[in-house]
Amino acid sequence: MFWRIVWIVARKDLAIEARSRELINTTIFFALSCVVVFSVSFVGEGGDGRAIGDAAAGILWVAIAFSGTLALGRTFERERYGDTLRALLMAPGSRAAIYVGKLVGIVALLIATEIIVVPLIALLFQAKLFEHMLLTSALLVFGTVGFATVGTLFAAMLARARSRDVLLPILLYPVTIPVMIAGVRGTSALLAVEPQLDMARLWVMLLLAFDVVFVTLALWTFESLMTE
Amino acid sequence: MRKAVVPLLAIAGLIFMTAPIIIVRAPYESTMGLVQKVFYFHMPPAMLMLVSAIFCGILSGVFLVKRRPVYDWMAYAAAELTVLYGAMAMVTGPLWARKAWGVWWVWDPRLTLSLLMWMVFVSYLLLRRYGGPGSEILAAGLALFGMATSPFVYLSVNIWRTIHPLTSVVPTLPVDFAFPLWYAFTGFLVLYIALMLLRMSVEQQRAMLDQLYLESEE
Numbered sequence: 001m002f003w004r005i006v007w008i009v010a011r012k013d014l015a016i017e018a019r020s021r022e023l024i025n026t027t028i029f030f031a032l033s034c035v036v037v038f039s040v041s042f043v044g045e046g047g048d049g050r051a052i053g054d055a056a057a058g059i060l061w062v063a064i065a066f067s068g069t070l071a072l073g074r075t076f077e078r079e080r081y082g083d084t085l086r087a088l089l090m091a092p093g094s095r096a097a098i099y100v101g102k103l104v105g106i107v108a109l110l111i112a113t114e115i116i117v118v119p120l121i122a123l124l125f126q127a128k129l130f131e132h133m134l135l136t137s138a139l140l141v142f143g144t145v146g147f148a149t150v151g152t153l154f155a156a157m158l159a160r161a162r163s164r165d166v167l168l169p170i171l172l173y174p175v176t177i178p179v180m181i182a183g184v185r186g187t188s189a190l191l192a193v194e195p196q197l198d199m200a201r202l203w204v205m206l207l208l209a210f211d212v213v214f215v216t217l218a219l220w221t222f223e224s225l226m227t228e
Numbered sequence: 229m230r231k232a233v234v235p236l237l238a239i240a241g242l243i244f245m246t247a248p249i250i251i252v253r254a255p256y257e258s259t260m261g262l263v264q265k266v267f268y269f270h271m272p273p274a275m276l277m278l279v280s281a282i283f284c285g286i287l288s289g290v291f292l293v294k295r296r297p298v299y300d301w302m303a304y305a306a307a308e309l310t311v312l313y314g315a316m317a318m319v320t321g322p323l324w325a326r327k328a329w330g331v332w333w334v335w336d337p338r339l340t341l342s343l344l345m346w347m348v349f350v351s352y353l354l355l356r357r358y359g360g361p362g363s364e365i366l367a368a369g370l371a372l373f374g375m376a377t378s379p380f381v382y383l384s385v386n387i388w389r390t391i392h393p394l395t396s397v398v399p400t401l402p403v404d405f406a407f408p409l410w411y412a413f414t415g416f417l418v419l420y421i422a423l424m425l426l427r428m429s430v431e432q433q434r435a436m437l438d439q440l441y442l443e444s445e446e
Contacts, residue, residue: 150373157369162360170354174347175373178380185384210380217376224292225369 009101
């Protein structure tokens with residue numbers, strides 16, 4: 001029953017998205033804009049087009065975090081606009097399942113964005129992001145799940161608050177900073193001239209631990225946070 | 229509850245007035261000299277800030293489960309005091325760091341963790357201030373997540389190098405240093421309790437006022 005509700009909610013979001021393609025188009029374009037803005041700041045003059053130091057890893061993760069915030073705000077804005085959030089919460093079945101359904105939708109969207117943005121960064125900054133595919137994808141997937149876990153919960157609870165557009169990034173970034181640190185450090189360990197695989201594995205484990213703790217905490221609090 | 233505020237403030241005032249005398253009399257630290265004396269006003273607020281943040285997180289968790297307003301008042305007061313004490317620690321810290329390390333700030337685990345916890349609680353206050361009705365529940369969720377994130381911040385930044393003195397030095401301090409430290413700490417603690425009680429009674433009165441307002445409208 002739990003997974004059936006998860007599937008229904010996620011499928012609903014993905015079906016809306018597949019028809020309008022509003023979020024995917026805007027999110028990818030926004031991520032691209034971020035990359036361009038960063039290229040102005042972090043690529044040295046007259047060089048070989050590489051980003052300064054570890055900046056390629058940073059650019060990747062900041063682009064994900066920024067475009068992720070945009071997508072999070074928009075998903076719940078859509079629910080609010082159609083006044084469907086209350087209907088969703090009133091639906092029979094556990095609220096935790098509704099949360100997980102929303103989370104699955106957001107993670108799918110962000111992974112789709114990453115599929116476009118990661119090769120782009122590899123191309124534009126000559127970053128060797130594809131040399132250790134497995135570790136890079138593990139970092140990206142666990143990092144995205146960690147960011148989206150907190151993000152979905154905060155965006156859902158802010159859906160009814162005043163000035164939610166400003167509050168979402170303000171609340172989200174301090175709490176998800178470990179994800180950013182682990183993602184950036186792990187990716188730059190892989191991008192180093194001599195890739196440090198052990199270091200990257202350590203960061204993957206940290207992200208996994210973060211995901212487990214925050215998914216548990218979110219499932220546990222979602223019900224009471226969404227009660228009016 | 230409110231009756232205790234004035235005597236507590238008086239005690240705190242007395243301690244803060246006499247603390248400089250005790251601190252001046254404490255011996256000089258061998259390597260850092262005079263600047264080490266900032267320590268007596270840096271470590272107590274820094275420690276109380278972390279304690280207060282954890283306190284706020286726990287109270288918020290209890291509030292989410294029990295929904296009794298008193299836990300929310302306490303959590304709100306604890307969040308404000310976390311921001312206040314954090315500000316004190318972050319003013320005194322760089323003053324000391326500039327002399328001891330030669331820089332105002334380093335991205336060391338302890339410093340990063342303190343800054344981020346402080347930021348979580350500033351965002352808590354922003355949420356309560358601008359979030360509109362029902363924001364106390366959202367803020368409770370935020371405090372809970374903010375508390376849960378701190379071990380991860382500490383772990384993740386710890387993989388970089390640390391230069392901040394370890395807190396394990398505190399129990400091993402010679403008595404000449406320990407006495408002024410705990411004296412100042414008591415001052416900060418008493419002030420904390422007094423402000424907490426005062427802040428809670430303000431919230432209580434605000435709730436009472438809302439109640440009376442509702443009743444008069446009926």
